[in-house]
Amino acid sequence: VxxxxxxxxxxxxxxxxxxxxxxxxxxxxxxxxxxxxxxxxxxxxxxxxxSLKIPLPSLIAAVLGGLLLGYGSRLAYGCNIGAYFSGIASGSVHGWLWLIAAYCGNVVGVRLRPLFFAGERPATALSGC
Incomplete structure (x- = not known):
């Protein structure tokens, strides 16, 4: 292409x-x-x-998450540093709107998580403890 x-x-x-x-x-x-x-x-x-033994639901979740993150970063004109932290530090409303949108996205993501990880325990940063 x-x-x-x-x-x-x-x-x-x-x-x-x-x-x-x-x-x-x-x-x-x-x-x-x-x-x-x-x-x-x-x-x-x-x-x-x-390991290449990736369960299909985990693979779908990763692809969907990556696409949504990429699309969201294009909409927000940046990442959490440029769009969120800098926005709030400069007193801009867009930083606070970014915070609200990120929070809502996290709530939706957490509620959808059982659809992708039913029956398996997803790895966490503390899983080795």
Missing amino acids: DVGSWVFWQAPANAKALAAPVWQDVTTVMDIGIILGALLAAGLAGRFAP
Whole structure:
């Protein structure tokens, strides 16, 4: 797919970013660093155990969650730092609206969770304790 023909990539700054090598994009390098750091931390802790045995409901939940997060970040023009924290710190109403929308989304997500994880206990950060 030639994404260079999309309207988004026609803007001069976006076209320049698309033409540049991946390692020249600060966000991409940071994301790769986060992933490698997490892999290293898991390996050093003896917890690195990748598995492709992903239950279908978990896979569906992950895909839907990822799509909703991506769509939401485009609507909000940023993530929790840019749209939420900076908005509230600057006294902008949009930060408080972001908080309300995030809270409502979390309530809906928690209530839908049993549909995706019925019969299995989802992993949590404290599951090893």
